[in-house]
Amino acid sequence: MAQYIIKRLLLLPFLLFIFSIIAFILIQAPPGDFVTSYIAELAASGSAVDQAQIDALREQYGLDQPMTVQYFKWMGNILQGDLGVSLDWKKPNNELIRERFALTLALGVFTFLITWSIAIPIGIYSATHQYSFLDYFFTVFNYFGVATPTFMTALVVMYLAFKYFGISVTGLFSPEYVDAPWSWDKFVDLLSHLWLPALILALDGTARLARVMRANLLDELKKPYMEMARAKGMSEWRLVMKYPVRLAFNPLVSTIGWYLPLLFSGSLIVATVLNLPTIGPLLLRALIVQDMFLAGAIILIYMFLAVIGTMISDILLAWLDPRIRMEGS
Amino acid sequence: MSTNLAPPVSDPQNLPPTGDEAAVVLPDIGRDAEAIYVAPNWKLVWWRFKKHRLALVSGIVVIFIATIALLPEFYSTLPPHESDSIRSFIPPQRLRFFAGDGTFLYVQDVKGQRNQKTLMMEWVPDEEKIIPVKLFARGFEYNLLGLIPTDIHLLGVENPDSGQKFHLLGTDRLGRDQWSRLMFGTRVSLSIGLIAVMLSIFLGILLGGISGYFGGTTDLIIQRLIELLQSLPPIPIWMALTASLPRDWSVEQTYFAITIILSLLGWTTLGREVRGRFLSLREEDFVVAAELIGCGKPRVIFRHMVPTFYSHIIAASTLAIPVMIINETFLSFLGLGMRPPAISWGVLLQEAQNLQSIALAPWLLLPGLAVIITVLALNILGDGIRDAADPYS
Numbered sequence: 001m002a003q004y005i006i007k008r009l010l011l012l013p014f015l016l017f018i019f020s021i022i023a024f025i026l027i028q029a030p031p032g033d034f035v036t037s038y039i040a041e042l043a044a045s046g047s048a049v050d051q052a053q054i055d056a057l058r059e060q061y062g063l064d065q066p067m068t069v070q071y072f073k074w075m076g077n078i079l080q081g082d083l084g085v086s087l088d089w090k091k092p093n094n095e096l097i098r099e100r101f102a103l104t105l106a107l108g109v110f111t112f113l114i115t116w117s118i119a120i121p122i123g124i125y126s127a128t129h130q131y132s133f134l135d136y137f138f139t140v141f142n143y144f145g146v147a148t149p150t151f152m153t154a155l156v157v158m159y160l161a162f163k164y165f166g167i168s169v170t171g172l173f174s175p176e177y178v179d180a181p182w183s184w185d186k187f188v189d190l191l192s193h194l195w196l197p198a199l200i201l202a203l204d205g206t207a208r209l210a211r212v213m214r215a216n217l218l219d220e221l222k223k224p225y226m227e228m229a230r231a232k233g234m235s236e237w238r239l240v241m242k243y244p245v246r247l248a249f250n251p252l253v254s255t256i257g258w259y260l261p262l263l264f265s266g267s268l269i270v271a272t273v274l275n276l277p278t279i280g281p282l283l284l285r286a287l288i289v290q291d292m293f294l295a296g297a298i299i300l301i302y303m304f305l306a307v308i309g310t311m312i313s314d315i316l317l318a319w320l321d322p323r324i325r326m327e328g329s
Numbered sequence: 330m331s332t333n334l335a336p337p338v339s340d341p342q343n344l345p346p347t348g349d350e351a352a353v354v355l356p357d358i359g360r361d362a363e364a365i366y367v368a369p370n371w372k373l374v375w376w377r378f379k380k381h382r383l384a385l386v387s388g389i390v391v392i393f394i395a396t397i398a399l400l401p402e403f404y405s406t407l408p409p410h411e412s413d414s415i416r417s418f419i420p421p422q423r424l425r426f427f428a429g430d431g432t433f434l435y436v437q438d439v440k441g442q443r444n445q446k447t448l449m450m451e452w453v454p455d456e457e458k459i460i461p462v463k464l465f466a467r468g469f470e471y472n473l474l475g476l477i478p479t480d481i482h483l484l485g486v487e488n489p490d491s492g493q494k495f496h497l498l499g500t501d502r503l504g505r506d507q508w509s510r511l512m513f514g515t516r517v518s519l520s521i522g523l524i525a526v527m528l529s530i531f532l533g534i535l536l537g538g539i540s541g542y543f544g545g546t547t548d549l550i551i552q553r554l555i556e557l558l559q560s561l562p563p564i565p566i567w568m569a570l571t572a573s574l575p576r577d578w579s580v581e582q583t584y585f586a587i588t589i590i591l592s593l594l595g596w597t598t599l600g601r602e603v604r605g606r607f608l609s610l611r612e613e614d615f616v617v618a619a620e621l622i623g624c625g626k627p628r629v630i631f632r633h634m635v636p637t638f639y640s641h642i643i644a645a646s647t648l649a650i651p652v653m654i655i656n657e658t659f660l661s662f663l664g665l666g667m668r669p670p671a672i673s674w675g676v677l678l679q680e681a682q683n684l685q686s687i688a689l690a691p692w693l694l695l696p697g698l699a700v701i702i703t704v705l706a707l708n709i710l711g712d713g714i715r716d717a718a719d720p721y722s
Binding site for chain 2: 015018019022026027029030143144146147148149151152155156158159162163168170257261262264265266268269272273283284287288290295298299302303305306307310
């Protein structure tokens with residue numbers, strides 16, 4: 001087991017290296033470098049262009065040097081914990097991202113917990129009561145869940161909350177807590193706002209997950225060991241919970257690998273609609289005004305989250321299923 | 330409804346409707362067995378598919394939506410770009426039947442009045458005036474399928490010279506007719522999904538096929554590439570790529586760029602599927618036989634192997650189209666995909682992006698319903714095809 005984990009962890013730097021190259025290519029893709037667009041923007045707003053500052057920026061990121069040098073300069077700064085400066089916000093990126101990153105993570109984990117705690121009971125019920133009324137109901141619900149883009153759900157919820165309760169459900173904090181330092185009250189306030197976006201996001205994942213769980217469990221329920229256990233007089237409830245559910249979990253755990261990255265990047269759209277202070281809306285704005293170092297830093301963070309998600313799912317799977325961890329050795 | 334093969338004794342229609350993983354029962358082998366033995370593959374798939382009634386209905390819905398994508402001009406009532414700032418935010422006007430004076434089809438006219446409290450212009454139904462509507466009415470001129478000049482529309486005002494207008498789904502901030510815009514948006518959104526999937530299929534079959542057929546190092550490299558692409562977070566990557574498209578590109582250029590961007594990450598699932606099929610088919614007797622009688626590799630692949638999993642590819646791509654449609658919608662919704670003056674579902678929904686506009690004009694959310702219906706129909710259809718895809722199982 002330890003060997004397997006170490007093997008996976010050794011792969012991590014290599015993957016991140018490749019991903020950082022992709023992120024770098026992405027932020028280089030827009031025509032012209034960002035200093036040029038920065039100058040154009042300054043000139044357009046009528047403010048004086050400070051040549052010394054521009055030279056300093058060019059120097060800092062080595063914009064007059066070849067691509068490879070630029071990449072290593074960028075990467076070197078990031079490895080030292082410096083994500084660069086946002087030209088749009090005129091602030092260090094670290095400062096911009098820090099708190100938003102924590103909130104993104106909180107929203108993701110919260111959504112994940114909601115998704116699993118709804119989807120698994122639905123999956124188990126649907127499989128054990130196949131073709132019952134509730135099974136059909138959940139099937140229909142699942143189809144709609146998959147077919148509705150999350151931002152549509154967010155828009156509709158926003159509209160209904162406004163129309164029938166007269167409240168605006170945007171943001172993650174009440175106005176009085178937005179700039180307040182962290183305290184217990186602020187945390188409680190956060191929780192009271194977090195559940196709604198989390199629930200909206202969970203809708204999509206729940207539908208998929210419940211379908212996977214139902215299918216897996218149905219496969220297991222047909223197997224002969226079920227007959228065997230029944231013949232021995234085991235109660236149905238204990239039987240289902242003890243064997244097939246555990247086995248049906250394995251493929252489900254492997255879905256974490258693609259679900260977590262999807263969750264973090266998927267929250268981006270809902271966050272934009274509901275105006276949540278996560279890194280998603282920050283990325284959107286950065287991309288639109290071509291604040292490329294901020295965009296690059298955020299894309300790198302999303303990639304990092306994706307890799308970690310895959311890693312967690314691989315390790316969990318190996319822990320659950322001995323066949324996988326024995327494969328390599 | 331039921332095939333002539335279905336035996337009356339054990340009626341397969343009495344079985345519970347099939348979910349996505351429930352087995353579909355083939356016509357009883359005992360009777361008419363010969364018909365089944367001699368039936369070509371596609372016929373078996375079709376018989377089996379017909380049993381899944383929901384999928385059949387979804388198929389019809391999809392065909393209907395496809396005709397909208399082909400002939401948006403025919404289905405629309407007004408030119409989609411025609412704006413009239415005075416007629417902004419008119420609520421949807423419902424189609425009504427049998428007016429008092431014997432008009433068969435009509436809508437209630439609206440009149441504007443100022444809200445005394447907010448001083449905003451508001452539209453209320455004008456009880457006295459009705460606008461008679463008829464099927465296949467004359468309206469603005471267009472070229473059917475880009476070829477045949479005509480001015481016939483599915484719905485239109487009975488008297489085109491009266492200058493009357495009606496808006497089935499209301500109007501937006503610039504007074505543009507949302508129904509007509511939705512029809513034109515269907516063309517863009519649906520075709521982006523289709524083209525993006527076709528590109529994905531091409532890449533998927535090419536690379537998945539190479540990977541599965543040749544194996545060895547080639548397989549290893551392509552598999553690692555697929556794994557790498559699949560572990561990338563797609564949404565930020567798409568956003569970064571579409572944001573870097575030059576702003577001065579024409580609508581067509583952006584359109585094709587977006588389909589390419591979407592399929593760049595989208596081919597991997599199909600690639601995996603194709604590879605798996607190739608791996609299992611490579612050992613089959615008929616492939617070995619084809620190789621032994623001296624068929625070249627391209628012939629073995631395209632003449633003997635690919636036809637056996639056509640239906641799987643069709644199923645996989647039917648399920649991939651809705652994903653692409655949703656992706657295009659959210660990109661345009663965020664202002665990174667198609668941009669006005671292009672019309673797509675995402676562009677339409679962009680009008681409903683904030684609480685102010687939804688509170689003022691909730692009908693701006695209606696294009697979202699088109700997205701949901703289309704995606705739902707395509708998903709159910711895809712599930713049905715997938716279940717029917719392997720008639721020998």
